[in-house]
Amino acid sequence: xxxxxxxxxxxxxxxxxxxxxxxxxxxxxxxxxxxxxxxxxxxxxxxxxxxxxxxxxxxxxxxxxxxxxxxxxxxxxxxxxxxxxxxxxxxxxxxxxxxxxxxxxxxxxxxxxxxxxxxxxxxxxxxxxxxxxxxxxxxxxxxxxxxxxxxxxxxxxxxxxxxxxxxxxxxxxxxxxxxxxxxxxxxxxxxxxxxxxxxxxxxxxxxxxxxxxxxxxxxxxxxxxxxxxxxxxxxxxxxxxxxxxxxxx
Amino acid sequence: xxxxxxxxxxxxxxxxxxxxxxxxxxxxxxxxxxxxxxxxxxxxxxxxxxxxxxxxxxxxxxxxxxxxxxxxxxxxxxxxxxxxxxxxxxxxxxxxxxxxxxxxxxxxxxxxxxxxxxxxxxxxxxxxxxxxxxxxxxxxxxxxxxxxxxxxxxxxxxxxxxxxxxxxxxxxxxxxxxxxxxxxxxxxxxxxxxxxxxxxxxxxxxxxxxxxxxxxxxxxxxxxxx
Numbered sequence: 001x002x003x004x005x006x007x008x009x010x011x012x013x014x015x016x017x018x019x020x021x022x023x024x025x026x027x028x029x030x031x032x033x034x035x036x037x038x039x040x041x042x043x044x045x046x047x048x049x050x051x052x053x054x055x056x057x058x059x060x061x062x063x064x065x066x067x068x069x070x071x072x073x074x075x076x077x078x079x080x081x082x083x084x085x086x087x088x089x090x091x092x093x094x095x096x097x098x099x100x101x102x103x104x105x106x107x108x109x110x111x112x113x114x115x116x117x118x119x120x121x122x123x124x125x126x127x128x129x130x131x132x133x134x135x136x137x138x139x140x141x142x143x144x145x146x147x148x149x150x151x152x153x154x155x156x157x158x159x160x161x162x163x164x165x166x167x168x169x170x171x172x173x174x175x176x177x178x179x180x181x182x183x184x185x186x187x188x189x190x191x192x193x194x195x196x197x198x199x200x201x202x203x204x205x206x207x208x209x210x211x212x213x214x215x216x217x218x219x220x221x222x223x224x225x226x227x228x229x230x231x232x233x234x235x236x237x238x239x240x241x242x243x244x245x246x247x248x249x
Numbered sequence: 250x251x252x253x254x255x256x257x258x259x260x261x262x263x264x265x266x267x268x269x270x271x272x273x274x275x276x277x278x279x280x281x282x283x284x285x286x287x288x289x290x291x292x293x294x295x296x297x298x299x300x301x302x303x304x305x306x307x308x309x310x311x312x313x314x315x316x317x318x319x320x321x322x323x324x325x326x327x328x329x330x331x332x333x334x335x336x337x338x339x340x341x342x343x344x345x346x347x348x349x350x351x352x353x354x355x356x357x358x359x360x361x362x363x364x365x366x367x368x369x370x371x372x373x374x375x376x377x378x379x380x381x382x383x384x385x386x387x388x389x390x391x392x393x394x395x396x397x398x399x400x401x402x403x404x405x406x407x408x409x410x411x412x413x414x415x416x417x418x419x420x421x422x423x424x425x426x427x428x429x430x431x432x433x434x435x436x437x438x439x440x441x442x443x444x445x446x447x448x449x450x451x452x453x454x455x456x457x458x459x460x461x462x463x464x465x466x467x468x469x470x471x472x473x474x475x
Contacts, residue, residue, distance in 0.1 A: 084468075136422050136425060139418070139421075139422040140422055142418065143415075143418045143419045143422065146415055146418055146419075147405060147406070147415060147419060150406075150409050150411075150412075150415055151409065156472055156473075156475065159472045160405050160469065160472050160473070163401075163405060163465060163468050163469050163472065164401075164405060164419060166465070167401055167423070167465050168423075170461065171422075171423050171426075174426050174454070174457075175422070175423075175425055175426055178425065178426040178429045178430060178450075179425070179429065181429075182429045182433070
């Protein structure tokens with residue numbers, strides 16, 4: 001399948017650099033605003049849980065972080081596949097720029113989960129299905145980062161990483177369900193798309209606000225990372241020289 | 250499969266088996282590793298019968314997993330070093346099929362001996378007869394999956410110095426479903442429960458990996474050989 005020429009035009013490093021430079025401030029401001037609103041509502045407005053008291057409030061960080069950990073892996077694999085199939089350089093960059101952010105969110109989800117687990121389950125770590133699959137997801141991220149780090153040629157590193165990410169995507173549901181089947185202690189999911197959520201609206205609003213906030217943070221930081229990498233890779237081209245000298249964009 | 254691809258496929262299986270036979274002392278290494286790792290557990294934990302019996306399915310399976318992973322090195326390495334692999338990829342036959350041929354002969358010389366050695370380890374770990382039979386069945390379904398998934402990781406790390414550590418980082422998380430279902434099947438058979446469900450899952454994993462893993466391995470080889 002051939003992509004229209006306009007895709008290639010917009011995905012050229014130079015255009016990507018210019019466009020992302022215009023987008024980043026929006027994402028950053030949006031992130032800041034939604035973060036303040038989400039945290040305020042989550043910590044001060046939402047009522048305490050009838051069972052878990054105040055300690056459930058860590059959910060407003062934990063759940064969006066866990067969502068992001070899976071979302072970013074999908075983005076990483078998709079852009080890796082795009083880079084592999086249509087040989088679009090910026091898609092490769094997005095994949096490798098996403099990996100550390102995704103790993104960080106996975107780590108955050110694990111840490112907040114274990115801090116939440118201490119008052120709820122009485123222990124920091126439980127070999128529960130979702131904790132375990134989150135840990136395995138962290139291993140998959142670290143494997144991806146380690147593979148890309150050990151291949152010197154950036155083009156080959158991107159392609160090898162893409163193959164690994166795609167293999168990972170095929171495996172994630174299998175790993176998830178096999179771990180789920182293996183054991184579960186975790187409370188059931190309370191927000192689903194197809195069903196009426198079992199979470200109260202006053203808790204749902206800050207939760208979704210925080211989810212939007214984390215997405216915007218990811219968008220801003222992945223673009224920043226990709227831009228820095230573009231400058232490094234294209235350092236010998238004329239437009240980079242102009243950009244660095246004028247420092248206008 | 251055209252007749253010429255078919256004959257290339259079987260010629261490659263034969264060639265790899267012949268090569269392994271010529272280096273037969275190397276074939277013993279993964280088996281010895283398998284044996285020694287399992288022997289460490291009674292020494293390190295306790296020789297007590299009930300404890301060992303509870304641990305047996307997991308311990309034997311983890312050891313099998315590591316033994317297969319360490320044996321992957323021989324899958325492409327020599328052919329990569331002397332350029333044979335490149336010639337195979339230049340041939341008109343689909344690389345994924347040739348990869349499958351290599352994986353099959355690799356499994357015949359590593360996976361199969363592990364299955365045959367398993368009863369001895371089962372006896373070491375005080376597994377009763379029905380547990381040993383289930384263990385062998387899970388190994389029969391599971392070890393090919395390990396070779397197939399491992400081939401992807403091996404192909405990705407082929408050209409790298411010190412790829413060995415990296416390989417384990419890439420491959421071990423992907424081995425988890427096989428470990429879960431196999432160890433659970435042996436556990437269930439010890440408790441006298443039916444193991445059909447777990448066996449179906451293992452069979453499904455085998456079918457899935459036999460269809461998709463050669464394609465991913467071929468794609469990864471293309472990147473590594475370039």
